[in-house]
Amino acid sequence: VREHARDAVHDEEHEVRFPDRAPDLLDDEIVNALPSGNGKPEEEGLKIGIIGKPNVGKSSLVNAYLGREQMIVSEIPGTTRDAVDSRIMWRKEPIILVDTAGLKRRARVTEDIDYYSVLRTNKTIDRSDILFLMLDASEPITNQDARVASLAAESGKGVVLLLNKTDKDLPDQLEKIREEIPHRMPFLKFAPIVSTSAETRRGIGRALDVAREVETARHEKIPTSKLNDIIEAALIRNAPPAGRGKNQIFYGTQTGVAPPTFLFFAKEPEAVPPFYRKYLMRVIRETYPYEGTPIFIHIRKRDHR
């Protein structure tokens, strides 16, 4: 798991090859096989997982939403032992908040702490639709922040970055951290950023509004004809390398939502370099921003149009 997380830090935008398990599956079957919506009973509400390194203020944020001290908060990193879910109503709709259990820094080996942090973070991620990735705005971004961020990015869940503790006096620091984010977390460029204070409750309502916007964006679907207009224009503007011209990629279709997933067909999928996939992702986002959600492109072999 750790190896995986480390790799993802260097990977600009996560991408996976489509497994060649069912090469004869028709496009329509793929679309139909996907569950509609998020596949959960409606009364449950949007699930927002709060992740971030120890002591950034995850439990404080839950308490700020609840308006009471349900979660134990302290300045000792790893305070939260057993995280429970909290249900709140926001603009007359329910939201489930999922806190993440932390770890006390008493394990002998730092590696162990990291290992268990990854496990607990992943547990929250698995149970959530949208992630609040929390950073402490009063401190520089650390490797631990970047690691949590990469877990979020590769999960395919929606991500909103929260810069917390902005009530502290932070001359220049807030600006610095905003500049740092695209460098330290290049794979999270799609994520909107909200400044919050769990202490004064500033920005915490806005964070929920943004989460709902992201949830809507995650379910957006590009009609196939529209997608192919976009792709065709992209191929003309900037042809794939290796001298195969615009014939290298024939067409594409969006096979899924939440996260938006695309299947493209090419004569030689292996010949499409990673930077070209990223270019295609950028082009798609020019028309459909998909704010707050990673998108995935799979490329499969086909000999003709």
Ligand SMILES: Nc1nc2c(ncn2[C@@H]2O[C@H](COP(=O)(O)OP(=O)(O)OP(=O)(O)O)[C@@H](O)[C@H]2O)c(=O)[nH]1
């Ligand atoms: N000034 C300020 N302090 C905050 C804010 N949010 C949290 N804190 C403080 O930061 C410390 C850690 O807060 P917690 O909510 O326990 O952090 P956590 O992320 O849940 O930590 P773990 O459970 O250990 O992972 C506490 O001393 C909080 O009072 C904030 O917005 N502003």
Ligand SMILES: [Mg+2]
């Ligand atoms: Mg906590």
